[in-house]
Amino acid sequence: MENIKAKKKYGQNFLKDTMVLDRIIQSMPNNNNYVVEIGPGLGDLTKNIVKYKEMTAYEVDTDLISILESKFAIELEENKLKLIHTDVLEAWDAQGTLHDGKYDLIANLPYYIATNIILRAFEDKNCESIIVMIQKEVALKFSAKPKDKEFSSLGVIADMVSLESRILFDVPPESFDPPPKVMSSILYIRKDMSKTIDKDFNKFLKACFVQPRKKLSKNLSSLVDKKLISQYYEELGINDNIRPHEISSSLYSQLYTKVKNGRN
């Protein structure tokens, strides 16, 4: 590895396993979309992507930016690669999107903000596919289906916004330098570009799953009067004993509409 010490505060675990790098490239969607990478690091994944696609990479670490600028001088000159030195969450706050046109997000994400990044990508109207390395535990949550024990607010949102969401393969700690403490997975999500999520839906879901093993009606009672919950349950054919992980994303969506309209 270059003469650089990985910074924990930026979640730096550099992917060194060339077989894993190849498998990520083989998993890229077969389309003409632009690519955005978050956290190019030392550029190992970037080098492989830029052979096939035009791309922008967002990197927060100043030390890495100067390494990347010399490593990719030709690609930067030819405009095949744009390198943006910023915190990607600030870029999203400022612009609402990471690229002015349809793009796929491909990245080995910094784990400390991985969930946040995926949720922001769901809201970004230009992002079509997401292929990201994250902690296996979080990948299981995003790809879980109703009745799975991992089904949580993240699974509901992923199910609502996507046509497909699944784990492609797992990656062990030894594939990185330094190795992370946990097992990692590549998560693949293809969004349904016609779907948008109401900003308050996330808050509603958090309340629904606040105590995941309790009855959903109990969690909902922090938001809605018990009588109204019974009325909504009856209208939607929901059993009173149901637990938060047992109902589908479409029922959550219908329940949310009722709760929202009930408050107006």
Ligand SMILES: C[S@@+](CC[C@H](N)C(=O)[O-])C[C@H]1O[C@@H](n2cnc3c(N)ncnc32)[C@H](O)[C@@H]1O
């Ligand atoms: C897990 S490393 C991946 C590095 C490289 N892509 C690889 O696969 O070896 C995460 C990268 O994200 C960068 N990073 C961390 N927080 C960031 C942020 N808020 N915005 C942009 N990049 C960030 C880190 O500096 C690091 O380069």
